[in-house]
Amino acid sequence: MLVRFLTGLALVLAVAVWGTRLENQNRELSRQISLQHYRAGIARREHARAKLQAEQAGAPARLLDRVAAAPAVGERSPD
Amino acid sequence: MNAPLPIPVSATARLPPVGRPSRRRGMLVALGILALFGILTTRIVTLHLEHGEQLQGLAQKQRMVEEEILPRPGDLLDRQGRVLATSLEMQSLFVAPRRMADKTRCAQQLAEVLRLDPRGLAERFESQAEKGFLWVKRRLSPEEVVAVRRLKLPADTWGFRTEYRRFHPQGVCAAQVLGQRTIDGVGQGGIERVCDQRLRGQPGRRRLKLDARGRVLEVLPDPEHPVRHGENITLALDVYIQLQAEQVLDEVMSEWKPKSACAVVLEPHSGDVLAMASRPTYDPEHPERAPADAWTNRTIQDQYEPGSTFKPLIVAWGLDQGVIRRDEVLHCEHGEYRMGKRLLHDHHPYGELSIADVLAKSSNIGMAKIGERLTNARLHAVTVAAGFGRKTGIELPGESSGRVWPLKQWTRYSTGSIPMGQELTATPLQIANSLALLANGGYLVTPHILLPREGEETRSTVRTQVIQTETADWLRRGPLVDVVSKGTGKKAALPGYRVFGKTGTAQKVDPQTGEYSRQLHVSSFVCGAPADHPRAVVIVSVDEPSVSVNGEHFGGSVAAPAAGRLLKKVLEYLRVAPEVSPSPGMNVAQEPDLDDSRRSTPRGR
Incomplete structure (x- = not known):
């Protein structure tokens, strides 16, 4: 009787512990997904900011005067 | 060998019955527990039937928050793919004057970090003391955002809202052709107006699961309302x-x-x-510095x-x-x-x-x-x-x-x-x-x-x-x-x-x-x-x-x-x-x- 009772109890406990572990794993994965959403948002913002800076740095408006001032390829001296 | 003591029948009959009081007590305890469960069940049923929806909503509100995801406006590109106009996320600061204990002090602190007129800001807070939402400054720089956070003002009196601001990396270039996006993200003039719907995109929704302290536990995208960011538009311009x-x-x-x-x-x-x-x-x-006749696309x-x-x-x-x-x-x-x-x-x-x-x-x-x-x-x-x-x-x-x-x-x-x-x-x-x-x-x-x-x-x-x-x-x-x-x-x-x-x-x-x-x-x-x-x-x-x-x-x-x-x-x-x-x-x-x-x-x- 006692053995049967203890076996049953152990089974119930094992199922509960397994369930809790699954629940924790599930929660951890959800957290990771949420974290990824957050990181993706930051990455998008940073990408947009970096793209803007790159465009500003390479804007023809900034380089126009220098390009105009430089001699054309055919005009350069051979050396 | 010890023989058992003889007990007279009369004496046995006068003794209280063995085990009866404990069974009764047990019964009482059981009844008590049952009654307690009964009361609890009745209360649960009553709450469920009478205030079920209201309480469910309240619990949901405490646990789940629905949030709008702003669509990022599309970029304007020239025929070579160079960016003519793009948008960056910015934070805009709002306050709730009705929850402020000391409006003048709060105004002074904010004015100092945001380079605003402290007296003017305090007057705005006082004149709109009953309002739960009041813009202080929109599209703050990242430094200003950090400075505001450092003030550690009471959490329920202020907040940031995300907005987009248009940037033009090519400088003064085709201004009348491109047009403008207003502070509220509406296209005015030029391509910004003609292609406003394509550029604007569609806002989406997501749910945030919070813990008891209001911290975000999970982000749950709403599959029925996905965000659709604005479309990039390529112009024939070079x-x-x-x-x-x-x-x-x-x-x-x-x-x-x-x-x-x-x-x-x-x-x-x-x-x-x-x-x-x-x-x-x-x-x-x-654009605020533009002379009145500068908006015309003369061509x-x-x-x-x-x-x-x-x-x-x-x-x-x-x-x-x-x-x-x-x-x-x-x-x-x-x-x-x-x-x-x-x-x-x-x-x-x-x-x-x-x-x-x-x-x-x-x-x-x-x-x-x-x-x-x-x-x-x-x-x-x-x-x-x-x-x-x-x-x-x-x-x-x-x-x-x-x-x-x-x-x-x-x-x-x-x-x-x-x-x-x-x-x-x-x-x-x-x-x-x-x-x-x-x-x-x-x-x-x-x-x-x-x-x-x-x-x-x-x-x-x-x-x-x-x-x-x-x-x-x-x-x-x-x-x-x-x-x-x-x-x-x-x-x-x-x-x-x-x-x-x-x-x-x-x-x-x-x-x-x-x-x-x-x-x-x-x-x-x-x-x-x-x-x-x-x-x-x-x-x-x-x-x-x-x-x-x-x-x-x-x-x-x-x-x-x-x-x-x-x-x-x-x-x-x-x-x-x-x-x-x-x-x-x-x-x-x-x-x-x-x-x-x-x-x-x-x-x-």
């Missing part, structure tokens, strides 16, 4: 060509001090607008009489209709010609002029004679067929259609006026498009500022043949090249290239007298190159230049040099090889001067 156009206009503005000026560069075969610039202009990063909104730039179309039509021949010579009556009651004049007294010279010297009398042969009906037909009097269909807001009176309102006066580009008005884009027609084998093509979307093969383009290809080619390679090589457009000549074009000097109506003014002009020059296989058509139009050459404001002096410079840059950029190799110091177009050149002396620059 930033390099656009900047050259802007630079040329700046030079025109400082040299001739006009009221306004504008320039367009067209790719004649596709109708793509490679550049479209107007002066005065404004810095799109600081499509200004309209004026095209003047001599209209003449090539009439000559082409005359040839097509067989009323003149290519080798014909017209007598230009030595500068005076009477048409009914009207006396027409040329700038110089010309005798006999070939058809090519009528254009090269821009003879009004020669053109009037062609007009007489064509008659009003045919003049009206070609004017309408070439797109005058109606919008070109370019994808920009506020385009003027120009004005062409109905044929029944035309008089004998019109027969002389229309061939010299009077009695009708047109936008600079319409004039450029009419020359593009001759550069394109006689086909009129709808000009486009947008490139087709990804996956979209064609745009809504109308291609109509107005002039026969042979006529258009002859006119472009012959008489219109002469205009630049030995006629009124000499200052647009380029070494190595055969440039074709036409000058125009339109008199404006004096608003005070209602008659043509001798001082107010629109000087323009429309040209293209190379003459054999045109790659670009350029128009530069200068409204009311205040500096004059010998008291004149001819298109050949004011607009032609600028148009030539712009065309040269465009051809170099497009890697168009020179058609003829120029001998050292020899400009292809520098041929013997004719008497017309005396009118305008070169300006030293």
